[in-house]
Amino acid sequence: MERVEFITDEIDVSAGTRTEALILNMGPQHPSTHGVLRVVLHLDGEIVVKAIPYLGYLHRGIEKLCESITYQQCIPYTDRMDYVASICNNIGFILTVEKLLGIQDEIPERAKVAEVILFELGRVESHLIGIGTNALDLGAMSAFLYCFKERERIYDILEMVCGARLTTSYPRVGGLPDDLPENFNEAIRNFLRAFPKTLAEVDKLLTRNRIWIERTKGVAYISAEDAIDLGLTGPALRGSGVPYDVRKAIPYLGYENYDFEIPIATDGDAYARYLCRLEEMRQSLRIIEQAANNLPDGPYIADLPEIVLPRKELVYTKMESLIRHFVLVYEGFKTPPGEIYHSVENPKGELGYYVVSDGSGKPYRMRVRGPSFVNLQALPKMVEGRLLADVIAAIGSIDIVLGEVDR
């Protein structure tokens, strides 16, 4: 165990001050590590010589837990990973299971479009927190408050749709559990009207703010080659000038039909990553607007009795539905044996699910590739040789969520 040691008694002022390397333990309880991350910093004065991250303080063994429950029961566990954008984790997992079952073509269009809207709302929500907390860590309190005010509006929409604000557990394998509320479209319209104003305010507060630029420009630099080599994804990769986005590269949910750009910045520093996030929110608004315009009527869940739970009123009145409900809840739906990997572009990077099925109703193995986990690998490279204060800026600019790092 490292200790912080101060050596004071041997200093002979007349012969000049003696210097000694200092080991500083940052975290796990530290407001700027965005959760329970511990970084051991070897310091030479104020310069970081070596940074060693220690993880696992929030390890709950989600992958192990999911081996003993049915696929539908796994959905709430996926909330607890990247809890800032839980709806994106839910949709990613559902798409994986749908791919395993081979029922992508059966999913009704209404469900797909609604999932796109919710996915992009999740992205906006996560980026608001990413930018807001990064700014808060560096002393810009007001930007944080503007971001959190807007985030509440997104939570209101989520609450309207699924009853939960943070841990959504919303869509089901096959589509949506219930039809969208009547005033859903109106709420989205209101959001689309109000949100650009807040975005402009955040933009005004930070983009040309002298202090913000001084604290982030040139800080936590990573080159494009290093970023690819380290497996970075999301704004951490695009901030280094690599225009890789799963939504364009391997489209899912019909993203190929939407008109949007992949913003990149070439500087590879914390400021570049901030600019990427800001622009991505604008692009998300474009996607939400297109999706809301084309939200079709019709069924919201696939007509697949062997996978989808029957409606509740049928369970209460029809014997067959009750039996079906019972079997689906107790045993889960059967999946074909095989293995599947599916990736989605989460706000923080590429979220991959790897599911091995043995033909039963429970996953034999479920693996989650959390983008925060892989992105955090770049931290030592970003901060070594830089000032101690830049560690805070670096952690904030990678935008990690420890629930996903430790799983």
Next chain:
Amino acid sequence: MSFDLQAVIDSLKSNSPDTILDIKAFRNETTLLIKKEKIQEFCQYLKNNFDFKFIVDITAVDYLERKTPRYEVVYYLHRFGPEYSENVRIRLKVEVPEEDTRVLSVTPVWSGANWLEREVYDLFGIEFVGHPDLRRILMPEEYDAHPLRKDFDVRNREPSKRCFEKDLKEGESGTS
């Protein structure tokens, strides 16, 4: 010119028949089963000659009593197409027997493999030979089991109890 994965696999198969043991496809995902001793060399070859610059994921599966060899280490590679649009993904697999859980590390090929391999080592106990810093990453350093193995007893949690008792004993002797 588009990248033809099937042609590449065919040429790989004819050039190195003793490296690729099996080829499988399921739901448009291609899996190559690679000989255990050749994995590092093969990954380097794929990276240098076919531009698989990006390691997406490394994980393992424990097939206790279902299959011998017991473990499989799974690698998922990505190749950026021109303009980052035409992307190709490929899955490599290595079979690891219970008696000898050592595999060559691919961290020298992609530095992003570092933490992914540490996680597999931590949760499955598969050792990566040539890894620069093979320590536990999610579980405590002094933990004495590998939780994602299928024979890990979740309910009784003996290993963690033992671990706790050891800590307690050391704490007592340390203070006296």
